[in-house]
Amino acid sequence: MDLRELEIFLTLAELKHFGRASQACNLSPSALTRTIQRMEEKLEQPLFLRDNRTVTLSPAGERLKAYARLCLNEWQSLRSSIRNEQAVTGSLSIYASITAVYSLLPELLESFRERYPEVQLELRTGAAEQAVAQVQSGEIDLAVAAFPDGTRPNIEFLPIVTIPLIFIAPRVAGAAEVPVPGDRLDLSRAPLVLPQTGLSRRRLDQWLKEHRITPNITSEVSGNEAIIAMVRLGCGVGIVPQLVLERSPFRDEVVVLQDAPVLKPYQVGLCTSKRNLQRASVKAFWQLAEERSMAA
Amino acid sequence: MDLRELEIFLTLAELKHFGRASQACNLSPSALTRTIQRMEEKLEQPLFLRDNRTVTLSPAGERLKAYARLCLNEWQSLRSSIRNEQAVTGSLSIYASITAVYSLLPELLESFRERYPEVQLELRTGAAEQAVAQVQSGEIDLAVAAFPDGTRPNIEFLPIVTIPLIFIAPRVAGAAEVPVPGDRLDLSRAPLVLPQTGLSRRRLDQWLKEHRITPNITSEVSGNEAIIAMVRLGCGVGIVPQLVLERSPFRDEVVVLQDAPVLKPYQVGLCTSKRNLQRASVKAFWQLAEERSMAA
DNA sequence: CGCCTTCATTGCGTTACACGCAACACAATA
DNA sequence: TATTGTGTTGCGTGTAACGCAATGAAGGCG
Structure with a gap:
């Protein structure tokens, strides 16, 4: 059962008129008829009682109406809660050496803050050597780190500056x-x-x-x-x-x-795990840094 | 969003393994991957965080999991409640003349009762002439009536006996x-x-x-x-x-x-409205009568 | 170090299915 | 009787989901 189908069903259940309902759904009358027929086959039960004059809901249709309303409402609330979550509860922890905090990060953090003011930032300083380990352990989302010589599994690097x-x-x-x-x-x-x-x-x-x-x-x-x-x-x-x-x-x-x-020379840049890179806040920071290094 | 998709999503959310989940869903791995990708596109948000080693739920995935469980559970309960409703609360009101009650109906009622003991039967007697009117007004589900000469709109007849x-x-x-x-x-x-x-x-x-x-x-x-x-x-x-x-x-x-x-000669038989004929209990009685008149 | 295995993903050809258009069936209305 | 309103069915079409095979990436092992 598809949400679109439920939406169509609800429209018909309210309008009780195939022609008007199909118009309201931007659908041809035949498509509406078939959609309802499909649903009735799935439930092995008529949803509407029709004659050539009127359309009324069957008992099963009444039940389905309640179900459809529930699903659609919850879907709306899911969508909005996901959107809000993306914006409000997006958090981002960054690990960097003190040097990086003073040199590389300020401008990056500034523009990130400007573009995504809703993300909670957490900044931790520590030995540059431990940056990759912090990322790998999942302790931290993102780090400013030097490129290790070999590539690490499931770890992504984005070079920003080359330092002799x-x-x-x-x-x-x-x-x-x-x-x-x-x-x-x-x-x-x-x-x-x-x-x-x-x-x-x-x-x-x-x-x-x-x-x-x-x-x-x-x-x-x-x-x-x-x-x-x-x-x-x-x-x-x-x-x-x-x-x-x-x-x-x-x-x-x-x-x-x-x-x-x-x-x-040293290659210094951003470092995160592949998995973290799929999170909205991490991805945003990453792409911001990419844009800036493109422009430079 | 489709129920099948939600089911697939839930399976993956529990197994956290594309291969095993695809097997559990009788699906090819590629189909599973694409199904999840479609859902992520619809929500504009990743549902799973993957690297080549592990699969974990994203925050959005957690939300969707709750939604999926709700929808699927409610769907199950809807199906079973509709099935029960069909059997238990099915009611059937029959209108007939006294003659019909004594002659035509007994054997029909008996076998109906035997096959569908759960249907609440209501039997009303009255003038044979009013049978069709009772059906048309919706006062009654089914009537034993004589065939009017012309066919009536939205009314169905099933001849049972011919009486001189x-x-x-x-x-x-x-x-x-x-x-x-x-x-x-x-x-x-x-x-x-x-x-x-x-x-x-x-x-x-x-x-x-x-x-x-x-x-x-x-x-x-x-x-x-x-x-x-x-x-x-x-x-x-x-x-x-x-x-x-x-x-x-x-x-x-x-x-x-x-x-x-x-x-x-008189044609006497069952009479109901097209709309009522779509109800399970009415349909059952109708088909029973059809079978009997076939056999005769 | 190289080979093999395990996983998820992607390219591609095929098939199923939902849609729109047109015709139809049926009843009400003029 | 002709016309209008209403839901359904026949049919051709395009999209989209599927399975198969190949790919890429990482771990395990001799």
Whole structure:
């Protein structure tokens, strides 16, 4: 039994006139007759008692009338509740590093807020490394994350910016062998301040492996900000994404080594699960970001 | 939105597995996929969140699930209530003359009662002449009536028996010119006891008109039983359906005139309106009578 | 690492079915 | 008797739902 059929039936039940009902339903008289006949066959029971003069509802028709009203009303309320739900209770949790919150996200969040003011936004900051894991666990809807090298199953990425990985040195040489600006960076000799894990570490390790160089690692820390702090103190040469350096309060107290190996740059963008991408709020954010990166 | 679609949706919502759900619905996987896609398009909202591993309900899907359950449950209850209604509350009112109640109806009622014991029967007796009017007014569902000569609009007839119209005379001649058994009946001379109106009167009038005979009408009464009573008293020659005479307590006190005009016989049968014929109980009685007259 | 299995989806040809048009049946009306 | 109003039926047509086969994507396993 179809909702359209119920609607047609109800119209006829109220008008009690095939001609007028068919007109009211934008239907040919024959189509109306057949629709009612189909319904009567399905119920194995006449719904209307007709003679050539009048049309009246049978007892079964009265029952069906109540049913039809129920179904159609509930359908209306379902539709509106789904629409409202889409707008009002749409929520979106975003995970990002502090750097991202200050650099990439502001303009995105602003235009999203403008276009979809009804979506409840939740913003969580944390280590950039954990972004993908947060998304995979379902803890979070959307994250700003660096592209992992390999593609992950059921995870979608949308690149937004490409950020070079740069080598930084203290403005004033501290320990021995720490290069000063203008020197050529010799990775086999220079003392290095590196993250324990993470994408930039893997990029460097790969480069070193390709060039068969054994590095001189002074200290391993976690977090790009920590690297900048260590470098500033003169501990050695560090490697950070350019964007992080630009946002750092210590940016003037370290120098960028221009004559250094060029590592494959960071790809930073949005990250979510395939499943989340089907939710209205997530999809909206995603498409907004796509538009902006198209325009750029 | 179709009930079948809702059923399919519910199955998938419970199994959360396209393959198994399609099997459970006797459907190909592709058909299931498309069915869900259609529903999602109609609602402009995803119902399931899928990745290559799992299928889960979206918020909109949860709402639809509640709706689907409501519709399907109500549909079941509608079907069963309609079936029960058909059997239990089916009522049938029958109008018949006293003669019919004693002659035609007993066997019909008996087998009807046997086959459809749940139908509430109501039996009303009255003048045979009013049977059709009772049906037309909707006062009564079904009547045992004589065929009117012309067909009536929106009224159906089912002939059951053919009953000759016979001329009767008193066993012992009373008034002058009243014929005795064996005489040839001369309608221009014999005193007649006729019904004021009714089918038998019309039949006789027609015959007289065709033969250009002016009758000698002694008295006009109403009701066949009255005719028999008058004839018995010797008032004249009467005309009654054979069946009425057979059932009359005075049947031995009048005689049938064999050598008399042959009038077109009475056709007695069931009578109902087209509209009533669509009701289950009426239809059942009608079909029962059809079967019996077939067999006879 | 490569092959196979499991799932959902998509392309495509086929079929069923709902529709509109026209003709019809039946009754009321002039 | 002709005409109008009303519901139904015959028939040709187009859409849309289906099944089959191929595809894409991810997990399992030797």
